[in-house]
Amino acid sequence: MVNFFERVLQNPQYYRQFNCGKSLITAFNCPMEARLTQARFAELWTQYNYLFYVIDGQKIWHTAKGPYDIQKDSCVFVRKGGFILEQLMDTGFCVILFFIPDDFISDTLHTRSKPLERYEQHFEPVMLLESNDTLKGFFLSMSSYFAETKDPEPSLLELKFKELVLNIADNPGNKDLLSYFSTLLHQPQTILLKRVMEDNFCFNLKLDVFAELSNRSLSAFKRDFEKLFLSTPGKWLLEKRLHHALHLLTNKDKTVSEAAFESGFQSPSHFSRAFKTRFGKTPAAIKNN
Numbered sequence: 001m002v003n004f005f006e007r008v009l010q011n012p013q014y015y016r017q018f019n020c021g022k023s024l025i026t027a028f029n030c031p032m033e034a035r036l037t038q039a040r041f042a043e044l045w046t047q048y049n050y051l052f053y054v055i056d057g058q059k060i061w062h063t064a065k066g067p068y069d070i071q072k073d074s075c076v077f078v079r080k081g082g083f084i085l086e087q088l089m090d091t092g093f094c095v096i097l098f099f100i101p102d103d104f105i106s107d108t109l110h111t112r113s114k115p116l117e118r119y120e121q122h123f124e125p126v127m128l129l130e131s132n133d134t135l136k137g138f139f140l141s142m143s144s145y146f147a148e149t150k151d152p153e154p155s156l157l158e159l160k161f162k163e164l165v166l167n168i169a170d171n172p173g174n175k176d177l178l179s180y181f182s183t184l185l186h187q188p189q190t191i192l193l194k195r196v197m198e199d200n201f202c203f204n205l206k207l208d209v210f211a212e213l214s215n216r217s218l219s220a221f222k223r224d225f226e227k228l229f230l231s232t233p234g235k236w237l238l239e240k241r242l243h244h245a246l247h248l249l250t251n252k253d254k255t256v257s258e259a260a261f262e263s264g265f266q267s268p269s270h271f272s273r274a275f276k277t278r279f280g281k282t283p284a285a286i287k288n289n
Contacts, residue, residue: 001043001044001045001082001203001204001205002042002043002044002045003044003045003046003047004044004045004046004050005046005047005048005050005099007044008026008097008099016146018145018151018152018154018157019154019157020154020157020158020161021104021154021158025096025097025098025099025142025157025160025161026096026097026098039087040086040087041062041084041085041086041087042084042085042087043082043084043203043204044082044083044084044085045081045082045083045200045203045205045209046080046081046099047080047209047212047213048080048099048100048101048102049077049078049079049080049099049100049101049102049105050077050078050080050097050098050099050100051075051076051077051078051097051098051100051129051164052075052076052078052095052096052097052098053074053075053076053095053096053139054070054071054072054073054074054075054076054093054094054095055072055094055095055096056072056092056093056094057071057072057088057092057093057094057095058070058071058072058088058093059085059086059087059088059093060085060086060088061078061083061084061085061086061125061126062083062084062085062086062262063082063083063084063124063125063126063199064125064198064199064200064201064202064203065124065125065199067086068124068126070126073131074128074131075128075129075131075135075139076126076127076128076129077126077127077129077168077177077180078125078126078127079123079125079126079127079180079199080102080213081125081196081199081200081203081213082200082202082203082205083125083126083203084203084262096139096142096143096146098161098164100161100164100165102184102215104161104165105165105181105184106184106185108161108162108165108166109165109169109181109184109185110185111162111166112166112169116169116178116181116182116185117178117182118182118186119175119178119179119182120179122176122179123176123177123179123180123183124176125199127174127176127177127180129168129171129174129177130171130173130174132171132173134167134171135167135168135171138163138164138167141160142160168181169181189214189215189224190224190228192214192215193214193216193221193224193225193228194228196210196213196214197210197225197229197236197240200213201237201240201241201244201264202240202241202244202262202263202264203264204264204265204266207221207222207233207234210233221233237264238274239278241263241264241265242263242274242275242278242279244262244263245259245260245262245263245265245271245275245283246275246279246286248262248263249283249286249287250286255287256268256271256272256283256284256287259271259283260272260283271283272284
């Protein structure tokens with residue numbers, strides 16, 4: 001899978017970029033040739049959360065929780081991890097895009113005079129924000145930087161990033177995102193590890209990526225994983241992906257190739273062998289029945 005954050009960094013001709021530490025703000029232009037890939041479906045992941053405002057265009061984010069159709073004038077927060085981006089081939093896509101690490105969000109929230117309330121821990125991988133006048137004004141203020149030839153002062157950008165986080169946290173209409181913000185301040189590391197695995201098992205990510213997403217070294221990830229799930233990561237992922245593929249075949253009317261792809265199998269032949277070993281029948285036989 002392609003690292004979305006690094007791909008943006010590698011294409012300054014399409015993304016006007018301003019850096020602020022590990023955070024990055026960028027404006028993505030609309031020309032058709034500026035796509036991340038020329039294929040309709042792009043398998044991507046990022047180690048950072050990202051927030052974007054859609055100036056024009058439409059794309060579909062596919063996650064383990066389902067698809068999200070994102071259109072013009074949407075303001076969207078996407079949690080770090082894997083996703084499949086469906087690109088509509090007849091339209092460009094213009095956004096103002098912010099990559100924001102978890103620790104930056106946490107540090108900013110700790111500066112609030114009133115501590116963030118604890119919310120029920122329920123949120124999606126992709127969350128639409130309530131677009132109020134304050135948020136619209138923020139994006140309007142940011143757009144002026146992209147029209148200038150000189151890059152803004154990094155310390156000023158840091159303040160703008162903090163302004164964005166604090167504006168979102170001050171709006172009770174963003175309940176799902178506030179729930180996620182709350183977990184960054186209060187959740188145990190075991191819950192983080194479990195959520196990372198449940199949200200990303202269907203993507204073909206390497207173990208070191210799962211470790212990075214759960215804020216661990218590879219050795220600590222393996223140790224904590226076996227303690228939590230009583231299994232190795234490889235065995236757990238295979239079992240989880242096979243059951244997900246079975247669900248797609250029997251309940252979602254997916255083809256065998258679609259079920260393999262959407263469950264994280266890169267090779268259809270490997271998928272068929274593993275599926276038959278686990279369930280005693282080939283995916284095609286299950287599909288036909």
